[in-house]
Each structure stands twice: as C-alpha cells, then as structure tokens.
Amino acid sequence: MLDIISFNPFRVKIPFLLDIIIVSDSEQIKKIETSGDVDRLHAYDTASLPWWAKIYFRATRFHDNKRDLWFCALESTSNPSYQQRRAYLEEKVATGYSEADVKRIAELLNKNAEDEVLAYEMVQIVNHRFFEKEIPSTITKAAENTLQNIGEAILPWKYIAATKAHSQVIDYCAENLPDNVHIIDAGHHNIGEVVKTTTGALKTLKNNLDKSVEEIFTSNPLTPQAPRIAVKESNFDGLLSSPTIPGKTVFLFKIGNAAIETQDINFTFSTGTSERACVFKDFFLEFMKDLQQELRQTKSQS
Secondary structure: OOEEEOOOOEEEEEOOOEEEEEEOOHHHHHHHHOOOOEEOHHHOOHHHOOHHHHHHHOOOOOEEOOOOEEOHHHOOOOOOOHHHHHHHHHHHHOOOOOHHHHHHHHHHHHOOOOHHHHHHHHHHHHHHHHHOOOOOHHHHHHHOOOOOOHHHHHOHHHHHHHHHHHHHHHHHHHHHOOOOOOOHHHHHHHHHHHHHHHHHHHHHHHOOOOOOHHHHHHHOOOOOOEEEEEOOOOOOOOOOOOOOOOOOOEEEEOHHHHHHHHOOHHHHHOOOOOOOOOOOHHHHHHHHHHHHHHHHHHHHHO
C-alpha cells in the first residue's frame, strides 16, 4: 500500500518497492546527517542499492555503471579509497586559477556569450589541471545532456539521451586521464558540474554585482539536494512515524532550500557544516569574488 506522509519530512513509501524521505528543514537535515544512522549512498554495494537509484544514477555524472565507479562525495568515509581520492582532488584544486582566467570569463559575460561558450571556457579552467590538455567542445556539449534530477529519468527520450551522453563523456575521461586517476572524481563529474551548474552561476553573479558572493549563492544555491541512505533502523526520536530500513530507505536532503532558509553557505556546499564540504568550495568562492570585482571594474569604465 502506498504510504505518503505529508508533513516534513515528506515520505513516500511503497512496501518492497520504494522508500524515499525528502527533508527540507535545515535543523532536521543536520540532525539526521549527524545521527550516525545514515551514510553516503555507496556505503552499500551498487548491486544492493534500491532499483530506482541504480537506474537514475547510471545516467548521471555521479556514477559509471560499466566500471562500477561512484563520485567521491557519494562514498562513505569508511571506504578505503576515500581519503586518498579526496587528498588528490584537494591538491589539484589548490593550483588555483590565473588572472587571465578571470578576465577571459568577464569578457565573455560582458559580451553576453552563449551558455555553450561559457561552459566550454570554464571547463578548460577547471579541468585542465586533471587532463593537462584542452577538453573538446563535443565533450562539454555531451555533458549537458546527462541527468540533473530524478524527475528527468521518467522521460524515456531524455533518459536515452542521457545514457548516450554519459557513455561519451566517461569513455573520453577513461582514454585521456592518467591511469591512476579516478575518472568520475577528476573527469566526468567535474566536467558535468561546470556545464550544468557553474555556467548558470556565472550569469547569476553578473546580475547581482551589488551583493556579496556568499549572499548570492545562498539565495541561488548550486546544488538542490544531496542523497543519503539509511544504515541503521531509526525513527530519529519520533521524527518519522515508522523506522527506516537499512539499505532501502533513501533520504533526499533539500540543501538548496536549507541554504535559502538559513543563508548559510555551508548548505550551499555541504549539509550545514564544513565537514566534507565540496572540494571546490574555496576555489569557487574566490574565483567568483575576483570575477565580481573584474565585472564591477569594467562596468564602471563603460
């Protein structure tokens, strides 16, 4: 029987088929996240994950079904590879960007360049550090077609296009990244993130030059939601009317809503704390501040 609980958290439960809990309240997100009763999605082997999660994620930038690879942010901290992979990303991100990079993006924004052009240029700035060469426009265009949210997966034509695009991007990453580099962490995810998220953020920044970067990207968060999976049976001190099912109950933390509600930048890049925040957090904020300054300067000179 379909069981829909209409208060927050919002739970949709169909026995033996589906159990999803959507959490929008910022304090509830932090309570559940720090409880020890949930973990990142790949805390369980891919084969044992809920059926819908396997279908959806194989058409996204977060997972490669063919090689059974998952993005670092969806790995449990207990995964033996996690710390090394995180350290590699931090080392590469720390190489930063140049003043010329900032000026190039500012120039494109001032010329009202198309999203496709902005995406291509930003991909080079972000991903050259991993590939050590230019990423072709065919790949940046393909990355646009991978799935961004679960609702898109129910549209057959969109899902088919997404799986095709996913294969094109991941195969390019496998062929062009060094052998010891994780092709989702350093390749597919970062390319897709820039194309599908950062490009829009650039235009949002341009339209809000009078506001602080932190205010802009809490009011206009980059990531709408973050998944977690139950690892223990719990009702979270009565927050849920029935307990979670380990390995079956999936939480969708609406961190975008929480960022808007709290104006806390930690919800833009994590789940309300600095722990395991996005590796690119400082890079993104610093780049946007420098870009904002450049745009203000060119605007005052025009």
